[in-house]
Amino acid sequence: MAAALPPGEIHDTFVKWASSQGILMNGVAPAKFVGRGMGIVAARDLKKGERLVLVPAKTLISIDSAAVRKHKFPSNLSIHARLAAFLVKEYEEKESGHRLWQECWPSEEDFKSIMPLNWGEKLQELLPGPAKDLLSAQKAKLAKDWRAAQPLLPSTTFSFFTYAWLIVNTRCFYWDYPNVPAARLPRKRQSLTADDCYAMCPFLDYFNHADQGCEPKYDSKGYTVTTNRDYKAGEEIYVSYGAHTNDFLLVEYGFILSPNAADTTTLDALLLPSLPASAISTLKEDGFYGTYTLSPAGACHRTQAALRLLHLPPRRYVAFVSGADDGAGDQALIDAQLRTLLEAYQRVVMQAAEEVEGLGIGGLEQKEMLVQRWRQIGAIVKGAGGGGGGGA
Numbered sequence: 001m002a003a004a005l006p007p008g009e010i011h012d013t014f015v016k017w018a019s020s021q022g023i024l025m026n027g028v029a030p031a032k033f034v035g036r037g038m039g040i041v042a043a044r045d046l047k048k049g050e051r052l053v054l055v056p057a058k059t060l061i062s063i064d065s066a067a068v069r070k071h072k073f074p075s076n077l078s079i080h081a082r083l084a085a086f087l088v089k090e091y092e093e094k095e096s097g098h099r100l101w102q103e104c105w106p107s108e109e110d111f112k113s114i115m116p117l118n119w120g121e122k123l124q125e126l127l128p129g130p131a132k133d134l135l136s137a138q139k140a141k142l143a144k145d146w147r148a149a150q151p152l153l154p155s156t157t158f159s160f161f162t163y164a165w166l167i168v169n170t171r172c173f174y175w176d177y178p179n180v181p182a183a184r185l186p187r188k189r190q191s192l193t194a195d196d197c198y199a200m201c202p203f204l205d206y207f208n209h210a211d212q213g214c215e216p217k218y219d220s221k222g223y224t225v226t227t228n229r230d231y232k233a234g235e236e237i238y239v240s241y242g243a244h245t246n247d248f249l250l251v252e253y254g255f256i257l258s259p260n261a262a263d264t265t266t267l268d269a270l271l272l273p274s275l276p277a278s279a280i281s282t283l284k285e286d287g288f289y290g291t292y293t294l295s296p297a298g299a300c301h302r303t304q305a306a307l308r309l310l311h312l313p314p315r316r317y318v319a320f321v322s323g324a325d326d327g328a329g330d331q332a333l334i335d336a337q338l339r340t341l342l343e344a345y346q347r348v349v350m351q352a353a354e355e356v357e358g359l360g361i362g363g364l365e366q367k368e369m370l371v372q373r374w375r376q377i378g379a380i381v382k383g384a385g386g387g388g389g390g391g392a
């Protein structure tokens with residue numbers, strides 16, 4: 001069990017403020033954890049089913065909060081951009097009502113090393129394929145938000161907007177405005193998407209993530225966290241941010257888990273370049289193009305379909321994807337093709353890990369995390385039958 005270190009004065013002050021705002025904390029406290037920043041520790045032995053925290057809806061920051069609405073951000077700004085712009089304004093404001101909370105967050109400097117978005121180009125290039133795809137989507141989203149928000153934030157730099165944007169990215173909870181009248185919703189209730197449903201939750205944002213953590217729950221009264229099992233005093237209590245791969249956690253939150261039951265990789269980087277144009281159009285038509293997920297349990301149905309198209313007569317592929325045949329008769333041949341692909345993947349993993357280790361640039365922490373990520377991928381490939389590879 002990692003030691004829970006004293007949180008420091010700013011966090012003690014924040015907890016008093018949070019309590020004065022009506023946030024209820026029961027048997028838990030913030031603490032520092034090496035490698036994870038702040039987190040939540042059990043302040044006494046806790047039983048399964050005990051409610052640890054209640055964060056009243058009125059204390060959440062969403063685009064419906066009075067403090068945000070007062071800025072009248074135009075509706076062409078995404079919800080993410082509006083919250084980031086709001087935070088920038090709060091930092092500019094001497095009398096910000098949220099200063100005690102803001103002081104508890106990681107600094108701009110912390111994010112420089114933690115978040116792949118801020119890493120150097122060479123390290124970014126050495127991210128695994130799925131992480132690279134997530135990162136380029138993230139960069140595009142940030143650039144779009146900055147273009148829309150910049151005219152409203154004349155005294156801010158892109159670098160500080162990025163910091164505020166990442167604070168929103170790493171600290172928001174899903175909130176579909178259960179307490180908000182229809183007229184004030186960002187769009188019709190039935191059309192709300194995950195990109196509309198952001199809220200920052202004071203105190204709740206101290207919880208670190210584990211794949212087997214407590215499930216935060218919300219209703220119109222606010223957010224609660226209840227223990228998923230018994231805890232001993234001094235243990236860190238995690239919540240689950242959702243079932244996410246380590247590539248997703250790395251890009252969106254700046255860390256990876258080991259082990260992570262939800263971790264997978266994809267075979268896209270190996271499989272896609274080997275597809276002839278005719279196979280690409282067939283797979284696109286049939287909805288089987290790309291996202292060839294690999295877990296330690298093996299390759300997904302989409303991969304099975306693509307390999308069948310590549311290596312079997314067309315009628316055997318059609319029988320498989322139409323469900324007329326379960327494909328068992330061809331399985332040995334497809335497994336052999338998959339093994340060849342996995343062996344090639346192990347070589348990619350080894351090369352990438354060596355390249356990261358040999359880099360003369362980039363911080364030690366970043367390089368260690370990236371090497372560890374490649375080794376985790378090696379372990380997934382090995383679990384799926386690809387031999388070689390190192391454990392996480």
Ligand SMILES: C[S@@+](CC[C@H](N)C(=O)[O-])C[C@H]1O[C@@H](n2cnc3c(N)ncnc32)[C@H](O)[C@@H]1O
Nearest residue numbers: 036037038170171205206207208209253254255
């Ligand atoms: C909601 S905040 C949690 C509190 C945060 N640790 C802090 O210092 O304020 C989410 C961030 O915490 C860190 N984090 C969460 N879970 C983690 C874990 N299991 N291991 C390492 N870092 C973690 C990541 O930096 C992530 O972006």
